[in-house]
Amino acid sequence: MFNKILIANRGEIACRVIRTARRLGIATVAVYSEADANAQHVRLADEAWPIGGPRPQDSYLRGDAILEAAKQSGAQAIHPGYGFLSENADFADAVKAAGLAFIGPSGDSMRRMGSKAGAKDLMAAAGVPVVPGYTGEDQSPDLLAREAERIGFPLMIKAAHGGGGKGMRIVRSAGEFLPNLESCQREAKSAFGRDRVLLERYIESPRHIEIQVFGDSHGNAIHLGERECSAQRRYQKVLEESPSPFVTPELRAAMGAAAVQAAHAIDYANAGTVEFIVAPSGEFFFMEINTRLQVEHPVTECVTGLDLVEWQLRIAAGQPLPLAQDDIARNGHAIEVRLYAEDPDAGFLPGSGRLERLRLPPPSAHVRIDSGVVEGDTVTIFYDPMIAKLIVWDEDRPRALARLREALAQCSIEGPKSNIAFLERLVRHPAIVEASIDTGYLDRHLDDFIGSGDDAGPIAAAAAVALLQEEAATRDATARSGDPSSPWGIADGWRLGHAGQRRLVLRRADTRHDITAHGAGGEYRIEHDGNATVVAGARLAGPHLAETGLSARFDERGWRFRIDADARRILLHDGERRWRYERVPAYQAEHAGADGSGDQLVAPMPGRIVLVRVAGGDSVEQGQELLVMEAMKMELSLKAPRDGVVAQVRAAEGEFVDADASLVTLET
Known part of the structure; x- marks a missing residue:
């Protein structure tokens, strides 16, 4: 060693x-x-x-x-x-x-798998099932278009080198082929330095199932079972689990044997992942071998009880595989999700900034946290915006899902926006609960998982939290003063000539709520946005997020929330959903947006301009793509905020721009 x-x-x-x-x-x-x-x-x-x-x-x-x-x-x-x-x-x-x-594996093994085209040819020769397609070196657009017609639509264009969802496009008609080809090649060139692509038949409603393999320098190779990674958005995995609820024992044996066969075909040593696309019928096809440890490897560790990094070290030191195939035991069910600094409501725009608050559930026999940051660290613009991986384990899948929901409810991230609310809706959605999700489901039904209106109950609850905190602070200050019985120490809003009334303002995302509150001591009438809610018996208890609670009746409906609140913001969680409100000074004036009433297109974050599609004097329509920006390992399409005429383009292709930089101005 x-x-x-x-x-x-x-x-x-x-x-x-x-x-x-x-x-x-x-x-x-x-x-x-x-x-x-x-x-x-x-x-x-x-x-x-x-x-x-x-x-x-x-x-x-x-x-x-x-x-x-x-x-x-x-x-x-x-x-x-x-x-x-x-x-x-x-x-x-x-x-x-x-x-x-x-x-890790040898350079020779990597080269044989580094090209998706070469890998498919090699696997086909070794008897591993592959998807029909085109993998040739001739990359002329005319030939690729003819091959696309031969394969038939829908088909997928994939970068021949690389992975991670970059350089991939689904094309459903011949008219869409060339624009998607150009975009795919440009993205592949930027991400991997090479723009070669391959074409393959697109399997409708597929599952993405991968097999963890290990080989050693003594000619041995085994697999450690499968992981299901079908919950994806734009080919990026968002939830992984093991074992797959779709895979039968017979299918597991067949896929495991094919994965080991693939490892032997390239004399593979160390950790690798053989990825398959699986049709609803159970027919499976080789996609690629990732010649490294995968981000989702913890779910395999949780169900096998093995440390895959330790295996990597031992094999690299020349030792044989620690166990034989028949010695691999699997127990229970594990699920992983990734907490990202990103804004799902803004197209999953990556975020950056200081983690002002980072609350994650404590590790236990059922919960594992893999993270490279702590509270106070910065999510930088230069790398992937992942904050942590949250992994849960239990005896079966329903229990594991329940563990995951509880663990997510205990998470709180302040600073950059996060995808926690998106994940909470995901793990309760029927497509996940019933294990019916395919790789395209999230992209087809994204509205099921993002965006939510403000309900009267949570707004009234947030107002009640603010009022109770103000009353407690006033009582404490009065008790410490020289006149603890002063009537000015009663925070009920009473004034001579009218009943007690207090005004407060809460903001959720871009929505401002002006609230008028009557009452005190946990008994309130909350008026906002034309609604009135009677809050009765409101009480706060407990010092920590996992314990602090607001319990009350809202128009006679009993409701309990976990809360995490301070002078600036209030986070509510009812066990299924979360609401975050910012406290705004009641008489603070509203300011116009930074976009100058839609006359400017500004950079949403720091990045590099890779494509400029307009010039001064061009007429544009609202939503028309004006520029393409590359930031945090992804391409962003920047679109016109309104109809108009371009007055000036202020950014050039290849230029690095700061967040909020003005890129295009429109004539007023």
Whole structure:
């Protein structure tokens, strides 16, 4: 076994590897960019070395700087994590040439799987089922269009190199093919440096099921069962579970055998994932092999009781597989979701900023948290905006889903917006509960999972919380004063000549609620937006989010909320849904939006302009795409805020722009 290893990554995977290495008595070396100088993986490792600027190409993608850090620190091996250089065959070869162990498959195995086209041909030759399509090197648009006609529609265009949902388009008619081809090639070129694509038949209503495999340098290969990853949005996984509720024992055996066959076909050693697309009939087809550890590997660990990072270390050190196929036991059901800094109501726009509050459920036998940040850390614009992975385990799927709902209810993130509310609706949706979801379901039914109106009950509850807090603060201040019996210490809003009345303002998203409250001591009449709600018996109890509660009757309906509130905002949770309100000074004036009444198109976040579609003098319609921006590993389509004529384009292709920068102005 190694004495010291270097982790060539960041975030939660770096922290994950460091913790396993520490348990095995292995010293760890972290590397970090300028943006990550105070990151958790830097603090957790035994030593840390700087490797460059904040952009990935200036740091985590610099194999030379990482190898130099390994040499200077005396590390014997390099763990690549996932992403960055984890599937870079040249880097794996360079590590080996430097006399170090690469904790992953060989460069040769990576090259054979690095091209989706070559991988499909290889798997077909090995007898692994593949989807019909075109994988040739001739990439001329005319030939690709003819091949598309031969394969038939719908079909999928996929980047031949890379993964993570980048460079993929579904095309349903010949007229849509060339525009989608150009967009796919451009995105593939930007993300992976190569614009080669392949075409394949699109399987309607498919499941995405993957098999975790392991091989060693002694010619052995086994699988550790399947993970279901069918809950996806734009090809990005949002919920993973093991075992799959769709897979029968017979299908599991067939897919497991095919996955092991695929691993043997490329002499695979270390951790890998064989991904299959599965038709409703149960017919399955090879998609690709991810030659690294997957983000969702914890669900496999939870049901097998194995530490897959430890297996990686042992195999890289030359040891044989720790167990044989028949020794692999699986128990219970595990589910994982990823908490992201993103705004689902704004097209899942990635966010960034300081985590002013980060409350996650405590780890237990049923709940696992994998995270690379703590409260006070910053989600930077330069990397993936994932905050944490939340993994739950229980004896069966219904219990695991119940655990997940409870764990999500205990989560609270302040600072950048998050996808927690989206996930809470997801795990209660019939498509998840009944295990009927396919890979396109979320994109077809996204309105089921985002956006929600303000209900009278939660608004009245938030107002009651604010009123009770004000009354408690007034009582405390009066008790500490020199006149504890002063009538001015009664916070009921009473004034000479009229009944007690208080005004407060709450804002949820872009909606302002002006509220008039009558009463005190937990007995109120709350008037807002033309509604009136009678609140009776309102009481607060408990010091923490998981314990603090508001219980009251709202127009005689009993309702209990968990609350997390301070002078600036109020978070309510009724066990199924959450509502977040900002407290606004009651007499603060409203200001016009920063967009100048729709006369400007501004950058929603920092990023690089990759395409400008208009010029000064062009007439545009509301919703028309004006520019394409690349930010936080994704392309964003920026559209006209209204009909009009372009007065000025203020950004050029290739230019890096700041958040809120004016990109296009329209004539007034």
